[in-house]
Amino acid sequence: MLWNRWVQFYFHLPIIIRLLLSVTFLMLSFGYLIHLIEPDHFPSTFDGIWWAFVTGSTVGYGDYVPLSSLGKIIAILLILAGGGFVTFYMATLSAGTIKLEQDLSKGKITYKGTNHTIIIGWNERTKQLIEMFKDHNLDTDTVLIDHTLNKLSYQDHQIHFINGEPTSDKTLKKANIEQAKNVVITSDPTLTEEEADRQTILNIIAARGNNPSIHIISEILTEMQKKNATRAGTDVVLRSNNFMSSLFYQSLFQKDPQATDIIAETLEEQQYCSELIGEDLIHKDFYFCAQQFLVERKWLIGLVRENEIILHPDFTSPMKKGDSLIFLRPLDHAQNRVK
Known part of the structure; x- marks a missing residue:
């Protein structure tokens, strides 16, 4: 009963994991077996395992070789069995990598990250x-x-x-x-x-x-x-x-239609940003804040107060603690986005 559960568990694993486990088990078995057969030439189990991996993968460094007839038979079986497993594993791993990239491009892969x-x-x-x-x-x-x-x-x-x-x-x-x-x-x-x-x-x-x-x-x-x-x-x-309707209107009816192109191009080069006011601006009026922001190339257009966006408030409106000021600045200098 327990054996059946292990078999079912094994065959439910991804094929890459199954092949990796099979190759590992095969190499460990042949490595231990060659150590038992030729303990003089393979003094430790690790030496046998090293030989098994090198031989089974067809690398063949030649630092360890079996000398007895039985050892050579074991080596032949390892090359026939292990070489096929290793080759199949590498081919499957390569095919799996290519398929994963294709599935990713085709939008089939589930995203696993957070806060995205x-x-x-x-x-x-x-x-x-x-x-x-x-x-x-x-x-x-x-x-x-x-x-x-x-x-x-x-x-x-x-x-x-x-x-x-x-x-x-x-x-x-x-x-x-x-x-x-x-x-x-x-x-x-x-x-x-x-x-x-x-x-x-x-x-x-x-x-x-x-x-x-x-x-x-x-x-x-x-x-x-x-x-x-x-x-x-x-x-x-x-x-x-x-916004687009406003630009169309300005282009149709204002005295200088070309100014619309300048306005649109200028706004494309700007980014809306927000910034929590500092202690030095609390109780200051909106006009004072606008002057301070212009020094830093920031065009103040409104504020956020208690989750309400107020555009073009009265210049005499005093700032309160917790207010965020909305402004435009060039894209290459913008850092904070309106949230």
């Missing part, structure tokens, strides 16, 4: 966000979930790819969402705005259902779905259409 950021959707915004992660050397792993990609090279993008529907619990568990820190849900560019927002809301519900405490940032295209996204459980709603 999950991004849903592969598009230009996602690519830019990943590049910003790299440029600022952020100490966080990135997991991408997308159902439109068939393959994504880990070497080229340095992200863990999961292929599947982001509303599927199976897919989210493969991304280890239960131990993730953030989820960024981008809008699907292949859908209409209404369809994309509905899909985003379903993604929010699925993510929140699998991790009630995770921080969710989502992109919503239409105003009518903004409240629904909040009800679904997102922490932050980003409206990219608002």
Whole structure:
């Protein structure tokens, strides 16, 4: 009964482990056997095992050789059995490594890390966000979930790819969402705005259902779905259409349309940042803080107070302890992101 359990346990192991155990057992057995047959030429069991591994792997250093007929027969059996096992093991190990890399690129491998950021959707915004992660050397792993990609090279993008529907619990568990820190849900560019927002809301519900405490940032295209996204459980709603509409308006109706290009290009070279105010700025007004920040090439635009974002507050508004100031600064100097 016990023997059957061991056999079942052995055959349930991965083939690489089974081959490694088989090769090890074979070499140990032949090493001990040659030590018993020729104790003068193989004075210790370790010497016999060393000879078995060298001979079975076809390396053949020649520092130990059997001299008796029985010893030579043992060597022949070792070469026939051990050589085949070792060759098969190396071939299987190589094939397994290649298959693992292929499965990783095809999004079939489960992510095992923690405190990572999950991004849903592969598009230009996602690519830019990943590049910003790299440029600022952020100490966080990135997991991408997308159902439109068939393959994504880990070497080229340095992200863990999961292929599947982001509303599927199976897919989210493969991304280890239960131990993730953030989820960024981008809008699907292949859908209409209404369809994309509905899909985003379903993604929010699925993510929140699998991790009630995770921080969710989502992109919503239409105003009518903004409240629904909040009800679904997102922490932050980003409206990219608002900004683009403003630029279009300025380009159409202002006296100098070329200024829109300058504004857009300038904003592309900036990054939104936040910084907890120091003791020296408590009770100072917003105007005073703006002047102080300009000295460091920081363009102050608002503040965060008690989880509420206040843009362009009154210049006379006094700062309170615990406030965070929101500002823009060039990308090459930016360090802290708005959370």
